[in-house]
Every structure is written in structure tokens, then in C-alpha cells.
Amino acid sequence: MPHRILTANHLRDGGVVFLAADGGWVRSPEAATIAACADDERGLSTIAATAVADQTVVGPYLVDVTVTDGRPVPVRARERIRVSGPTVPADFRADAASA
Amino acid sequence: MYQYDEYDQRLVDERVEQFRDQVRRRLSGELSEDEFKPLRLMNGLYLQLHAYMLRVAIPYGTLSSAQMRTLATLARRWDRGYGHFTTRQNIQYNWPKLEDVPDMLAELAKVGMHAIQTSGNCIRNVTADHFAGVxxxxxxxxxxxxxxxxxxxxxxxxxxxxxxxxxxxxxxxxxxxxxxxxxxxxxxxxxxxxxxxxxxxxxxxxxxxxxxxxxxxxxxxxxxxxxxxxxxxxxxxxxxxxxxxxxxxxxxxxxxxxxxxxxxxxxxxxxxxxxxxxxxxxxxxxxxxxxxFAPPVLPPVAEPIPAFDMARLTDPAFGRWARTNLFAHKVPGYASVLISLKPVGGVPGDATADQMDALADLADRYSQGEIRVTHGQNLVLPSVGKAHLPDLWQQLTALGLAEANIGLVSDIIACPGLDYCALANARSIPIAQRISQRFADIGRQHDIGELQLKISGCINACGHHHVGHIGILGVDKKGEEFYQITLGGKAEEDAALGKIVGPAFSYDAVVDAVETIVDTYLVERRSGERFIDTYRRTGLAPFRARLYGETIDAAA
Structure with a gap:
């Protein structure tokens, strides 16, 4: 089965977040915890349900990734753009604004 | 312009306070997302790919300069310094924070604006001719x-x-x-x-x-x-x-x-x-x-107007702009001025807060404080004395807002696409940018003539691709972006839906395909024919032949 990471939008600012290994939500997919089996995915989904109930995140879902040098890269173009922000223009990219 | 009466104002003010309370209850956990979502949508607040998006109504596309300054304030204070004018004469902000939205709506209410019914299964913002009244x-x-x-x-x-x-x-x-x-x-x-x-x-x-x-x-x-x-x-x-x-x-x-x-x-x-x-x-x-909606008091001015004609004849750049960006006004001596939000390589429909403020100033100086938004994602100063056009053009040029391309190939309608939209299958904006760069030579664009190119990033067609002379529809093929091209669409009184020209093109190939279509038109056109006229005479055949050669039957 493909590797997957769990993503959502942050409730307060709407920003894209990923579930990290320590159970926290992070902005960078590189720190996301990677599920490699159905058990892992069930675990992530349980954490996600709690985070939704706690008003931390909105709309969590699993994203298929390939893992290169330990880093997850989404398979679909949509998810790659969601990770990196609008492809144009650079000034409006999520990382530029949060820097 | 229409001024809110006490009923209008109270309705909008009450809605702001209702939404403020709904956001408070959402953040405190009293409301779940399922409960909150229909409430935020009723106030134009979407959750998009990267962030929330607030869609603000611009009823029938008419804005006062004061309202435009408020739109600039929202962009500057609560967003990232820009806004996106849409094909429904609305403006969208791409990066608001949930907790800020009630303050944004309160600021809008001060100038008789709101985001009511910009989403949801209701009667949406009513759109109208952007030259209404003039x-x-x-x-x-x-x-x-x-x-x-x-x-x-x-x-x-x-x-x-x-x-x-x-x-x-x-x-x-x-x-x-x-x-x-x-x-x-x-x-x-x-x-x-x-x-x-x-x-x-x-x-x-x-x-x-x-x-x-x-x-x-x-x-x-x-x-x-x-x-x-x-x-x-x-x-x-x-x-x-x-x-x-x-x-x-x-x-x-x-x-x-x-x-x-x-x-x-x-x-x-x-x-x-x-x-x-x-x-x-x-x-x-x-x-x-x-x-x-009484028309502004404009004393008729006898034409010809020497200052305008002299500039038109002596400055080719102004002459080009005057050919494409002016529209006939009902009062002699005046024109409606189309301000292109389609600079070469730009994002169709985007304007920065500084541009919005500057346009509000220009509207005050030259056009009775009034601005219009077109469904083609451009802006209009509705009533400008022709003698003032050279001055206005100079100032628009300094603002990067004097692109002489209205109705030409680079005056592209494009939806936000996969760069912003949660529904999109493919990007629209970079395709528009690359096409405008490919046709950056404005002389070539004027030679090509009237050509409406419209791009949607998914089948919902916010970019109106079905009615583009050239329509481009982004599709998802196994997780990658592809683009289906239609020809012959038209949005006016002789409206028509475009026909699919053939198999879709990759992200890398689609701009070449557009250029091939334009080149085919230039070969096929007869004297005086616009792109749409040539297409209506020839049909798809010559375009298919040039795009796909002999492979079309096998590929289709």
C-alpha cells in the first residue's frame, strides 16, 4: 500500500497543517509522520478526530506520498501545490508570508 | 449610486454581529464545523486549498471610490496586500484568518458592502452590464x-x-x-x-x-x-x-x-x-x-477634441490603448475607460491594495468617484472627459494598469484554479501567464485582433471556458494536469458553446497549442474576419489538422 500522511486546515487561520510524530500539527510536511500500514492510518485517524473535536483543525484527510530520503512528497499535483502554496507569484506563497 | 437606507444598513450591521457571535462560538467549541460551515458560507467564507477565502459582493459591479478604498484596506490590513476580482463581479480575499473575518465584514458594512449570499444555494449577487447607465x-x-x-x-x-x-x-x-x-x-x-x-x-x-x-x-x-x-x-x-x-x-x-x-x-x-x-x-x-442611479451631470463637449486626437495620432502607445480600452459613452466628449487587470505575466483579476487606492483617487479625479468591475475581470472608469484621457493614461501607465489589450488574446479570463481553489483539477493562472508572455508583443496582439480566451481549472467553469472563442479546461489525468481546448464559444447575444478540438494537452504543451490555433486563424482568415468569424466559417477542421496532423483519428 502507498505511504500516507495526514493533513488538515488549521481552524483559526485556515493554513495547511500536517500531523507530526509527537501528535502535534506542523506547517511543514517534512515533519509529518508517515503511515505505512492500515494500523498506522487508524492511529492517525483517531488523533485527527480528537483534533477536530478540540477545535484545532478542520477537514483532515490522508494524502498518498512517495518517500524520498525519508521525506514525504505527495503523489498528486493537487497535494503538491497544497503543500507548497500557490505556484505564482512567489510573494504570495504560504512560506513567504509566514517567514 | 445607490445609498443604503436605514433598513439596508441595519440588516447588514445585524448580520455582522450575528456572524461575530457565530465565529466566537465556533472558536470556543460551542459550534462544530458541521454546524458552522453553512453559517460561514452564508457570509461568503470558504475554506480553500491553502486558507480561508472571503468573497465580497459588488452588486451589479458598481463601486464608489470610498468602497474601493475599503477593499484596499481589507487587502492591506487583513490579507496579503491584494484581492482578486472575479467573473461574477465579486472580489475574493485569499488569506483571511477566521477570527478576523467579523472585523472585515464590519469594515465593509461602513461603506454599504457585505458578503451575504456570495455562497450557498440562494440567489447570488446580481450581475449587470459594466457600462450600465453610460x-x-x-x-x-x-x-x-x-x-x-x-x-x-x-x-x-x-x-x-x-x-x-x-x-x-x-x-x-x-x-x-x-x-x-x-x-x-x-x-x-x-x-x-x-x-x-x-x-x-x-x-x-x-x-x-x-x-x-x-x-x-x-x-x-x-x-x-x-x-x-x-x-x-x-x-x-x-x-x-x-x-x-x-x-x-x-x-x-x-x-x-x-x-x-x-x-x-x-x-x-x-x-x-x-x-x-x-x-x-x-x-x-x-x-x-x-x-x-441618476446619471452624473456631464456637460456635452463637442467632438472632435484636439487634445485627445493629437495624442492618439502622435503617440502610438496611447493610440493603441485608445483603440482597445475605450468604450462609447452616451454623452458626447466622454468615454468609458477599461482598465486592464491583465498585465503580461500577471494574474488575471488581481489588484494590489496600492493599485486599488490609486484607482479610487483616479476615479475621484476623472470619473465622478465611480468604478465598475467587469465580468471579464477588468475595471472601468465609466465617465471620463476625452480631453483628460492622455493624462489618465500616463497615470495608469505609472501604476502598471495601462495594458492596451482589452478584448485581445492576453485579456484572459482565468479562475483561481489549482493555485487556490479546493475544487480545481488543474492550474489556470500559470497557463494565463504563459500565454500572455508568449503573446507579449502588443503589436502582434493588435494584429490578431478580437479573441476571447477563457480558462477554467475544473468542469465547474468559473473561468467561462465554454463561451471562450478559445476555451481551456483543466482536467486531472492520473494526478497530473491536462488541458482540453474548445473553440467557437461566445458569451454575447449570439451565444454559443465551444466544441472540443481534440485530445487534451499537457501543462507543458498547452501554450504551444494555443499559438498553433492562433497561427491557423491567421492563415485562414479572410479580410476583416475576427477569430470567431473565421471559426464559424471553417469549423474545427483546419485547427484540428494543424494541432494533430494525421494522428487525430487514431488519437480521438
Whole structure:
């Protein structure tokens, strides 16, 4: 089965977040915890349900990734753009604004 | 311009406070996302790919300079310094924080603006000809009727939970600049044999997954019956429109399933109960609203105007701009000025906060403080004295807002696409940018002539690709972006849906394909033919041959 990471939008600012290994939500997919089996995915989904109930995140879902040098890269173009922000223009990219 | 009365203002102010309380309850956990989502959508707040998005209504595309400055303030204070003007004469902010949105709405309410009914299954912002009230070819100002529809449809309890969203467009001119044939209801003002002005009522047009050109169900509706007749249409739709399948829930599906004649019969039967009732418009109320759209007092100026003609003849850049970016005004000596939001390599429809403020200043100086938003994602200064045009052009040039490309190949409509939109399958904006860069030579664009290119990042067709002379639709093929091209679409009074030219092109190949199509036109065109004329004469064949060669039969 493909590797997957769990993503959502942050409730307060709407920003894209990923579930990290320590159970926290992070902005960078590189720190996301990677599920490699159905058990892992069930675990992530349980954490996600709690985070939704706690008003931390909105709309969590699993994203298929390939893992290169330990880093997850989404398979679909949509998810790659969601990770990196609008492809144009650079000034409006999520990382530029949060820097 | 229309000024809110105490009822309008109270309604908008109360809505701000209601939403402030809803956001507070969402953040405190009293409301779940499932409970909150319909409430935020009723206030134009979406959750998009990267962030929340706030869609603000610009009723019938008319803005005062004060309102434009408020739009700039929102962009600067609560967003990332820019906003995006849309194909529905709205503006969208791409990066608001949830907790800031009540303050944004409160700021809007101070200038009579809001985000009510910019989402959800209700009657959306009514759109109109962007030259309303000033166009030389106009019969009557359609904004008077758009404003009456706005008042009737705002928070209308019976039509707050329709089967699907509902869009009404209105033109007061025989030359349709509001795309009325591709709306749920299109209204076209006309004069009958007795000289009375009324409406042709067109229903069931639309784009999206299943595009249709609207059908006329009433050739002439006297003005005083406008609301009762609209109510009859909405009632038939509300009762019989499909609620079991959101893809089949728009009125166009119902009209197509019943046939226009049967749909019209049902509307007329419903109208028999409503006609001459409480919704009949009293002349005094119409006059009250009409007075607020009284045209600006513009003393006619005899033409020719030497300062304008001299500049046109001696400065080729100004001459080019004057050819494409001016529109005939009803008062001699004036013009409506189209301000292109399509610079080479830019994002169609985007304007920075600084540009918005500067345009508000220019509107005050040259155009009675008024600005319009077009469904083509450009802006308009509606009434500028022609003697002032050279000065205005200089200032627009300094702001990067003097692109002389209105109606040309780089004046592209593009939806936000996969760069922003949660529904999109493919990017639109970078395709538009690359096409405008490919055709950056403005002399070449003028040689190519009128060509409407429209790009949607998914089948929902916010970028109007079905009615583009060249339409581009982004599709997802196994997780990668591909682009299907249609030719021959048209949005005006002779509206038509484009035809698919052949198999889709990759992200890398689509700009070459567009250039091949344009080159084919240049080879095929006869004297005086626009792109659409040549296409209508030749059909798809020469374009397919150049794009696909002999592989087309196997590939298709």
C-alpha cells in the first residue's frame, strides 16, 4: 500500500497543517509522520478526530506520498501545490508570508 | 449610486454581529464545523486549498471610490496586500484568518458592502452590464432593476434553501455584455412595438458540467411585473428542481428535462396566482430607486477634441490603448475607460491594495468617484472627459494598469484554479501567464485582433471556458494536469458553446497549442474576419489538422 500522511486546515487561520510524530500539527510536511500500514492510518485517524473535536483543525484527510530520503512528497499535483502554496507569484506563497 | 437606507444598513450591521457571535462560538467549541460551515458560507467564507477565502459582493459591479478604498484596506490590513476580482463581479480575499473575518465584514458594512449570499444555494449577487447607465447603445440603466432584485432576494426566506445556487444577470443594451444567456435567469431590456420598455426573460442557461444556452420563456415582460414573474420562476424551480443529485440540481437541468415550452407554461400558471399582487412594483418606489442611479451631470463637449486626437495620432502607445480600452459613452466628449487587470505575466483579476487606492483617487479625479468591475475581470472608469484621457493614461501607465489589450488574446479570463481553489483539477493562472508572455508583443496582439480566451481549472467553469472563442479546461489525468481546448464559444447575444478540438494537452504543451490555433486563424482568415468569424466559417477542421496532423483519428 502507498505511504500516507495526514493533513488538515488549521481552524483559526485556515493554513495547511500536517500531523507530526509527537501528535502535534506542523506547517511543514517534512515533519509529518508517515503511515505505512492500515494500523498506522487508524492511529492517525483517531488523533485527527480528537483534533477536530478540540477545535484545532478542520477537514483532515490522508494524502498518498512517495518517500524520498525519508521525506514525504505527495503523489498528486493537487497535494503538491497544497503543500507548497500557490505556484505564482512567489510573494504570495504560504512560506513567504509566514517567514 | 445607490445609498443604503436605514433598513439596508441595519440588516447588514445585524448580520455582522450575528456572524461575530457565530465565529466566537465556533472558536470556543460551542459550534462544530458541521454546524458552522453553512453559517460561514452564508457570509461568503470558504475554506480553500491553502486558507480561508472571503468573497465580497459588488452588486451589479458598481463601486464608489470610498468602497474601493475599503477593499484596499481589507487587502492591506487583513490579507496579503491584494484581492482578486472575479467573473461574477465579486472580489475574493485569499488569506483571511477566521477570527478576523467579523472585523472585515464590519469594515465593509461602513461603506454599504457585505458578503451575504456570495455562497450557498440562494440567489447570488446580481450581475449587470459594466457600462450600465453610460453606454451609448443602452435602452435603460439595468442597475435600477438589479437593485430591486437585490432587495427582493436578500434573505428571501422562501429562496434561502434552493436546490442549488441561482444566478441572475441583466443587460439594458441589445449588445449583451453581461452574458445573460449563460445564467440561471437572464434579463434583457428591450422596447416593444408600442415603445414600452420591458424584459425578455431567458432561463436555464449555464456553464459547468452540463452547459446550456438559455431559452426565452417570455418575449416581453412589463417592468412592473418583474418581481412577481421572477418569484413564479423561482417557485417552479424550488418545487421541481432536483435535490437528489447536486450535479443535476441547477435550473438548466429542469428546463432541459421539461422543455422550455412546458417550463414556461408552469411558470405562467404559477404567475397567474402572483400577478398584480403584492409584488407589483409601485411606480413611486421604482422612481425612488431610479433617482439614486441618476446619471452624473456631464456637460456635452463637442467632438472632435484636439487634445485627445493629437495624442492618439502622435503617440502610438496611447493610440493603441485608445483603440482597445475605450468604450462609447452616451454623452458626447466622454468615454468609458477599461482598465486592464491583465498585465503580461500577471494574474488575471488581481489588484494590489496600492493599485486599488490609486484607482479610487483616479476615479475621484476623472470619473465622478465611480468604478465598475467587469465580468471579464477588468475595471472601468465609466465617465471620463476625452480631453483628460492622455493624462489618465500616463497615470495608469505609472501604476502598471495601462495594458492596451482589452478584448485581445492576453485579456484572459482565468479562475483561481489549482493555485487556490479546493475544487480545481488543474492550474489556470500559470497557463494565463504563459500565454500572455508568449503573446507579449502588443503589436502582434493588435494584429490578431478580437479573441476571447477563457480558462477554467475544473468542469465547474468559473473561468467561462465554454463561451471562450478559445476555451481551456483543466482536467486531472492520473494526478497530473491536462488541458482540453474548445473553440467557437461566445458569451454575447449570439451565444454559443465551444466544441472540443481534440485530445487534451499537457501543462507543458498547452501554450504551444494555443499559438498553433492562433497561427491557423491567421492563415485562414479572410479580410476583416475576427477569430470567431473565421471559426464559424471553417469549423474545427483546419485547427484540428494543424494541432494533430494525421494522428487525430487514431488519437480521438
Amino acid at each position: 453606454a451609448r447603445d443602452e435602452i435603460e440603466d439595468p442597475r435600477i432593476w438589479a437593485e430591486i432584485i437585490r432587495q427582493w432576494s436578500t434573505l428571501h426566506p422562501e429562496f434561502s434553501f434552493l436546490p442549488r445556487k441561482f444566478k441572475i444577470a441583466i443587460t439594458g443594451s441589445p449588445n449583451d455584455r453581461a452574458a445573460v444567456k449563460v445564467h440561471d435567469i437572464g434579463l434583457r431590456m428591450l422596447r416593444n412595438a408600442d415603445g414600452d420598455v420591458g424584459f425578455e426573460v431567458i432561463v436555464g442557461g449555464g456553464q459547468g458540467r452540463t452547459p446550456f444556452i438559455g431559452e426565452t420563456i417570455r418575449a416581453f415582460l412589463p417592468k412592473q411585473h418583474l418581481l412577481s414573474y421572477l418569484e413564479a420562476i423561482l417557485r417552479v424551480y424550488n418545487q421541481y428542481g432536483r435535490r437528489d443529485n447536486s450535479f443535476k440540481a441547477r435550473i438548466k437541468i429542469l428546463v432541459n428535462a421539461l422543455g422550455a415550452a412546458e417550463f414556461a407554461r408552469q411558470v405562467e400558471a404559477e404567475w397567474a396566482h402572483l400577478r398584480d399582487g403584492a409584488l407589483t412594483l409601485p411606480a413611486a418606489e421604482v422612481d425612488r430607486i431610479a433617482a439614486q
